Amino acid sequence: MSGHEFKSFFPDSGEVDMADTSTNIDETTIAELRELAARYPQPRSALLPMLHLVQSVDGRVSPAGIEACADVLGITTAQVSGVATFYTMYRRRPAGKHHVGVCTTALCAVMGGDALLERVEHKLGIGPDETTADGTFSLERIECNAACDFAPVMMVNWEFMDNMTPEKAEKLIDDLADGKDVASTRGATITSWREAERVLAGFPDGRADEGPSAGEASLLGKSIADAKGWAAPKPEETAL
Amino acid sequence: MTDLLTPVLSANWGTAKSWDIGAYAAGGGYAALDKAFAMTPDQVTELVKDAGLRGRGGAGFPTGMKWSFVPKDNPNPKYLVVNADESEPGTCKDIPLLLASPHTLVEGMIIASYAIGCHTAFVYIRGEVLHVVRRLRNAVEQAYAAGHLGKDIHGSGYDLDIIVHAGAGAYICGEETALLDSLEGRRGQPRLRPPFPAVAGLYASPTVINNVESIATVPSIVVNGSSWFSAMGTEKSKGMTIYSLSGHVTRPGQFEAPLGVTLRELLELSGGIRDGHQLKFWTPGGSSTPILTGEHLDVPLDYEGMAGVGSMLGTKALQVFDETVSVVRTTLRWVEFYKHESCGKCTPCREGSWWLVQLLKQFEDGVAAPGDVDKLLDICDNIGGKSFCALADGAVACVTSAVRHFRPEFEAGYHTPARELFPYGRSALFEVPEGSHA
Numbered sequence: 001m002s003g004h005e006f007k008s009f010f011p012d013s014g015e016v017d018m019a020d021t022s023t024n025i026d027e028t029t030i031a032e033l034r035e036l037a038a039r040y041p042q043p044r045s046a047l048l049p050m051l052h053l054v055q056s057v058d059g060r061v062s063p064a065g066i067e068a069c070a071d072v073l074g075i076t077t078a079q080v081s082g083v084a085t086f087y088t089m090y091r092r093r094p095a096g097k098h099h100v101g102v103c104t105t106a107l108c109a110v111m112g113g114d115a116l117l118e119r120v121e122h123k124l125g126i127g128p129d130e131t132t133a134d135g136t137f138s139l140e141r142i143e144c145n146a147a148c149d150f151a152p153v154m155m156v157n158w159e160f161m162d163n164m165t166p167e168k169a170e171k172l173i174d175d176l177a178d179g180k181d182v183a184s185t186r187g188a189t190i191t192s193w194r195e196a197e198r199v200l201a202g203f204p205d206g207r208a209d210e211g212p213s214a215g216e217a218s219l220l221g222k223s224i225a226d227a228k229g230w231a232a233p234k235p236e237e238t239a240l
Numbered sequence: 241m242t243d244l245l246t247p248v249l250s251a252n253w254g255t256a257k258s259w260d261i262g263a264y265a266a267g268g269g270y271a272a273l274d275k276a277f278a279m280t281p282d283q284v285t286e287l288v289k290d291a292g293l294r295g296r297g298g299a300g301f302p303t304g305m306k307w308s309f310v311p312k313d314n315p316n317p318k319y320l321v322v323n324a325d326e327s328e329p330g331t332c333k334d335i336p337l338l339l340a341s342p343h344t345l346v347e348g349m350i351i352a353s354y355a356i357g358c359h360t361a362f363v364y365i366r367g368e369v370l371h372v373v374r375r376l377r378n379a380v381e382q383a384y385a386a387g388h389l390g391k392d393i394h395g396s397g398y399d400l401d402i403i404v405h406a407g408a409g410a411y412i413c414g415e416e417t418a419l420l421d422s423l424e425g426r427r428g429q430p431r432l433r434p435p436f437p438a439v440a441g442l443y444a445s446p447t448v449i450n451n452v453e454s455i456a457t458v459p460s461i462v463v464n465g466s467s468w469f470s471a472m473g474t475e476k477s478k479g480m481t482i483y484s485l486s487g488h489v490t491r492p493g494q495f496e497a498p499l500g501v502t503l504r505e506l507l508e509l510s511g512g513i514r515d516g517h518q519l520k521f522w523t524p525g526g527s528s529t530p531i532l533t534g535e536h537l538d539v540p541l542d543y544e545g546m547a548g549v550g551s552m553l554g555t556k557a558l559q560v561f562d563e564t565v566s567v568v569r570t571t572l573r574w575v576e577f578y579k580h581e582s583c584g585k586c587t588p589c590r591e592g593s594w595w596l597v598q599l600l601k602q603f604e605d606g607v608a609a610p611g612d613v614d615k616l617l618d619i620c621d622n623i624g625g626k627s628f629c630a631l632a633d634g635a636v637a638c639v640t641s642a643v644r645h646f647r648p649e650f651e652a653g654y655h656t657p658a659r660e661l662f663p664y665g666r667s668a669l670f671e672v673p674e675g676s677h678a
Contacts, residue, residue, distance in 0.1 A: 031469065039403060041317070041360060042443055047425030048408050052367070073425070085584075086427040087408035089367050107559050107572040112668035115676055143411070143577055144329040145368055148486035148559065149493050152669065158370040165670045167664075177323045186339060187371035196370050200406040210379035211371060213258040216337040220493025221483075222247045222333055223256060224509050230243035232480060235464040238471035 016061055016081055016092050022065035024057050032073045036202055044073050049201045051084055056197035091138075096131045098176050099193040100124075101142035101155035102169075108144070112152040112165070117141060119166040120154075123173050124196045136177060138193075149217040150185070157196040159184035162215060187211045242472050242498050243503060246480045248460050249453065250496045253340035259375045261382040264343040274460035276351045278394040281539055284465035288458060291466035292478030294460035297323055297414075297451025298554045300477075300526065300543045303458075307448055309438035309615040310356045316445035318358040322349060322421065324376075324452045325414040327408055328526035328634075329577060330557035332483040334452035336494060338365070338372045338539035339456055341456075342379035346402065350388060351462055353400050356448050360401050363452075364419050367406040405632050415629045416449040418583065429585045430629035453482060473499035477542030477553075480608065487522070487560035488514045488667075500545065503558060504537040517562035525554015527574045528634025530641030531567075551641070566662035568653055569647045572600040578635035586627035593635050595619050600639075603653030606660070612651045613643060 033050050037043035046067060054065030061084045070077045081189040084090045101116040103109075123128055124137050131138040147153045149163030155170060161172060175182050182190045188210035199205050225231065257263045264270070272444030276284050299549045310318055322345065326334040338345060343361070353361045365373055380402050383389045391399045405423060409543055412418045413428040420442050422428035441447025457479065461469045469480040475608040477499035483506060486492045490511030497506070503522065513519050521531045523543060532539075546553040561570065579593035589652055602608040620636035627633075652661060665672030 009581060010267060028428075042424070043242070044425035045423055048367075048422065049406065052406065052427065066389045084644055087410050089407075089409035097549060104573070105577050106563075106570045107330060108656055110572050110667040111487070111566050112670055112672070114668075115672040117669055124520070127360055128455070135565065142368070143580065146332045146335040146545070147365070148557065149484060150329050151486060151492070154369065158368050160369075184371065188374070189258065189487065194597045199370060200367050202377075202404075202406070204374065204377055208259070208371075208374040209257070213255070214253040214336055214340040217491075217493035218250075218340065219254045220491055220510070221495035222246050222250050224495075224678045225243070225245040225247050228243075228245070230413075232246035232248045233468065233471050235468045238468040239465065 006172050016063060016066060018063050021063055022058075024042055024120045025054070025062070025064050025068055029057050029237055030068060030072065031054070031164060032203070033068055037072055040204070047073060047080065051090055052197045052201035053203075055095075057203060059194060060091045060163065094131060094136035096194050097136050097192050098190070099138050099157055100173070101140045101145070102167060103143070103145055103151070103153045103155075103175070104141050105144040106198065107148050108152045116152055116154065116166060116169055118175070121168055123170055136174070150215060153157065156182070156184070156190050157193045158200075159187040159196070161185060184211060186215050226232065244501065245495060245509070246472055247447055247496045247498050248480050249337060249341070249344060249456055249482060250494060255338070259342055259379065261379070261386055268463070268522045269343055270386075272462040273350060273388065273394055273507055275457045276354055276462050281355045281357055283353060284462070287466050288355070288461060289556050291461045291469040292295045292473075293454065293457055293461065293469065294477065294543065295451055296441050296453035296481055296555070297551070298328070298456070298528075300553060303450060303454050307352070307356050307439070309436070310446045311439060311449060314439070314446050316443070317360065318356055319442045319445060319447040320349060320353045320356060320358045320361040321419065321442060321447055321449045321602070322363045322452055322455055323414060323416065323419060323449055323610055324363050324510070325419060326452070326526060327366055327411040328487060328555055328557065329413050329574060330484070330523055330526045330559040331496060331555040332486065332557065333483045333555065335369055335372055336602075337452060337456060337482070338376055342376045343383065344456045344459065345376070345452055346379050346383050346388070348458040349402060350393065350400055352448070352450065352455055353460050354398055358448075360403065362423060362442075363402065363404045364403065364413065364423055365406055366413075367408050373404070373406050376427060380404055385549070387448070409576075410583075412583045412629070414629060414632065418629065419449065420447065427583070429631065432628060442662060474540060474542045474544070476544055481556060481560060483556045485510055485539065485558045485560065488517060488562035488565075489560050490514055497678045499542040500540040502503060502538050502540060506558065507537070507560075511560055513560065517564065520561050520563045521567060522561065523557065523559045524551050525576070526557040527559070527638050528630070529554040531645065532630065533645050562667075564662060564666040565605075566658040566664070567642050567649050568600065569664070572597065572604050572627050573636045575600055577633055578631060582631060582635075586632065588623045588626040589632035589635070592619055592623035592632065596623075596635065596639060603650055604658045606653055606657035608653045610615075612654070612655050613647060617643060
């Protein structure tokens with residue numbers, strides 16, 4: 001032994017935990033993995049959705065999931081691991097039932113995101129990339145989630161929680177912990193991280209009609225235009 | 241003279257069940273298809289060229305010209321890939337569009353695919369927006385059921401399938417060649433060009449990659465004509481586009497306006513900077529576009545106007561920061577983003593972004609050594625323009641522009657922590673308790 005152990009600078013990187021061999025992957029999962037592969041002109045294109053499905057079944061990217069993907073696609077487990085460790089949404093350790101994200105990219109951070117993260121860490125008793133002992137929550141310091149006009153932003157299981165405050169964040173966590181119905185501000189009723197991962201993999205949950213069409217900020221320009229009587233020109237006014 | 245705001249893409253966002261095909265069709269949706277099918281594919285491309293539509297994803301490349309680069313004699317299948325990986329800090333226009341009106345994109349994709357002769361089209365959408373993925377998949381299913389997708393669409397003899405593909409968290413996949421690698425089931429790392437995707441893209445076949453907003457604009461051009469579109473905007477920047485105003489403004493939100501509107505005009509509509517505060521700096525199109533200040537309030541927000549003041553129009557993501565904000569803190573946070581998102585392929589970006597973060601942390605903590613501002617710029621000089629893709633250029637653009645406009649604030653980092661000069665709690669929208677480290 002050299003005595004030198006490689007330590008990554010990136011807190012969320014690292015290898016897939018090969019020691020934890022537990023899995024729920026069964027024949028149904030394998031059939032669904034094959035179904036995903038068949039949706040693309042070339043099967044390997046399905047690898048990202050397939051890994052989302054593995055997470056929905058095993059709560060993380062499991063060694064058995066990596067082998068199943070490799071088998072279905074006819075590639076090596078090293079190739080699958082290489083992909084699984086590149087993307088931040090793939091978890092190498094079990095995520096919580098609810099995966100909470102707090103945006104701390106520049107704009108959200110200065111508008112309160114840093115303070116929100118501090119409060120949520122304290123409330124949950126865990127830091128980023130950790131999971132509570134009871135498995136209910138995992139926490140992530142997320143990057144810009146394309147909702148800057150609703151800053152500061154949090155996400156739960158990749159559903160928007162817009163215009164957050166520390167008080168709202170605490171209530172959100174209490175309500176989720178108590179198993180109450182919680183609705184995203186621009187999305188559906190919160191289900192679970194695993195169910196969300198299944199939808200991302202490509203198996204709909206029938207909730208597309210839940211939630212509003214848009215948030216207030218999204219409609220601001222249109223509502224001002226309506227109030228002022230502003231509109232795009234009429235085609236007949238612009239004909240050559 | 242057109243009106244200050246011209247909602248077209250956002251016109252239906254507030255209608256009941258706007259995401260549903262019933263509401264979309266009731267508002268005239270899918271009417272562009274038969275009009276397009278009555279034209280030859282080349283005529284559709286010419287129409288989009290004549291309109292002067294330029295890419296809305298950042299680079300501003302003419303959309304119709306991009307389509308015309310697809311070689312006609314290549315025996316491989318042709319592909320359209322829509323880039324819905326909206327992840328550039330500050331950028332938040334495609335996600336609300338897809339949430340409220342996914343059918344606008346689907347309709348645009350059918351027309352664009354017809355124009356380039358493609359029969360399988362993809363939407364690569366970032367994975368971290370669950371409900372948007374739901375709405376988009378639902379829209380595609382509804383479009384199949386209504387006969388707008390599948391075989392012999394509207395009796396035209398034209399076939400098209402659309403595949404909605406959710407990513408897994410990687411900013412770099414917004415870069416078009418990294419996106420292609422990711423869509424092929426690999427790590428998302430950029431490719432060396434040439435060959436360009438138009439010749440050898442997805443599966444080494446001719447591929448057109450367009451931003452969501454670019455493709456969503458196409459149906460309105462087909463329905464209303466190219467002269468309608470080019471009646472809006474400025475000489476070289478035609479049409480309407482979505483501006484996203486965020487940060488320390490009274491009312492943040494989305495504003496669809498002709499290209500060339502100014503930040504001053506948009507700020508007036510949104511109630512100005514939050515009460516009791518003044519503008520300090522802003523980005524015209526996300527964190528990769530060099531920052532600007534109050535001097536630039538009247539510069540037209542179009543491709544030429546922004547280039548003229550040393551910045552870029554980018555994604556029209558106007559992030560506004562007031563006088564409470566430390567530019568050092570903000571720059572560090574942006575660079576931390578690029579460091580985390582660097583794919584690791586090119587050494588200057590992978591190593592350089594790491595060094596920038598280390599150095600900027602010292603500025604933030606007030607322990608940088610005298611002369612470190614020049615070291616910062618020197619490192620930037622060794623990163624920018626020296627990698628495969630533009631991620632590294634974006635990482636240094638926020639640093640060099642911040643130093644250009646606020647050099648004394650960086651020099652203060654030789655002796656005073658940023659949070660002493662700019663107590664961080666004052667920038668937050670809510671009260672941050674004493675003793676908070678945030």
